[in-house]
Amino acid sequence: MPPLARRLAAGLLNLRPRGSGRGLHTGPDVLACRLGSRAVVRFAGPEAVSFLHSLLTNDLLSAFAAAGASAPQRYAPTPNAPARGPAAPAYAALLTPQGRFLYDLFLYRPPPPSQMLDRTGSAPETGERPGEEEGEPKEVLADVDAVEVDELIACFRRYRLRSKVEIDNVSETFTCWQRFGHNVVHTDPSTQEPEAQSIGWGQGVDHAGESAAQGNGHGWQWLKDPRLDYLGYRGIFPADTIPPLVESDKEADERHYQLWRIENGIAEGSTEIPKGEAIPLEYNLAALNAISFVKGCYIGQELIARTHHRGVIRKRLMPMKFVDENGQELEQAVAPGSEVVDEGSGKKIGTVNTALGSRGMGLLRLEEALKQGSSLRIGDNRDVRVQAIRPDWWPAEWTQMLDQKSAVA
DSSP, rough: HHHHHHHHTTTOSSSOOOOOOSSOOSTTTTTEEOOOOOOEEEEEEETTTHHHHSSSSSOOHHHHHHHSSSOOOOOOOTTTTOOOOOOOOEEEEEEEETTEEEEEEEOOOOGGGGBBBOOTTTSSSOOOTTTOOOSOOSSEEEEGGGGGGHHHHHHHHHHTOOOOOOOEEEEETTEEEEESSSSGOEEESOSSSSGGSSSSSSSSOGGGGGGTTTTTTTTTOOEESSSSSSGGGEEEEETEEEEEETOOTOOOHHHHHHHHHHHHHHOHHHHHTOOOTOOOTTTTTHHHHHTOOOOOOTTTTHHHHHHHHHHHEEEEEEEEEOTTTSHHHHOOOOOOTOEETTTOOOOOOEEEEEETTTTTEEEEEHHHHHHOOOOOOETEEOOOOEEEOOTTOOGGGGGGHHHHHHHHH
């Protein structure tokens, strides 16, 4: 269990209470936060999905078709995607023509009208039967890096040409939320959190929760994070409301979610994944279900495909802990941009790109970072030691060669 999960279980996080209402959970190990670092963009028009599919790293045509209410499953970007039911968000990136990272996007297919309830909560809003909708969805919502939202919209509009799609910032109308914590993980095959299935969706309606489902054209929906199971659930909701299942005393500051990601070695947004510089495979986007290697062309595909099939990635983004010579954690002792040095050779092996408290992430050379007996420190501060951590979710083949070398030694 990551250290933050233990702190959550022990109730040591300083949460921001919102009233005194009783929630569905009693422990402090399930938290929710509004992601102020993310903005919401709407892509609307008959060619919205095909437009995005042609530009982004993931196979959106197959992903959205597989998760549609009536379509058989043809493609599952993660094991979480069901054959039927609400579409899980798809995770994807827009790259430069040279294959460098520009923006990451979580893309949500709004449900068809037959899955939205009328005001009584007893029938589809339009009177249509499930399965009557055909073709691509006419609208896609995306949560994106809020710092880059204006440039992102301008970039997509330049690529639009004659495509029938409108692109707008709808952050005043919608916000992005995340539910996370070690007890939020479920092993059932649904993309929806079990407790969310009764809120605002067409079967097993909980009328006590019905009021929360009204007034939202996109439906209330918590869906599994498409990157990793234990990252929890993500959703887009109206900006003027608190989503269902958010307990009154369990709404946390976004820094807690950031720390949760940092401890698991998962970067998000152009601040943590350097815009115009980062190679997506070094930042582990392939294992986070952001890249399809079987779809057609997209911007920057050539470098990604060549690097992937060559199979040699010497540097990866890794979580790290900052400690003193006695192994005690050091808070706020390291700034982003600091160099990580192998004390034995004196050589730089990487750079810290994100730091929060005693934790951080950095792009490190695997051979030096994971070598048995290696001693790492911050280059301009000899008093700060660095402990590089191999995340549990990493595929074994990423470090198999290093493990073999260590065994021989």
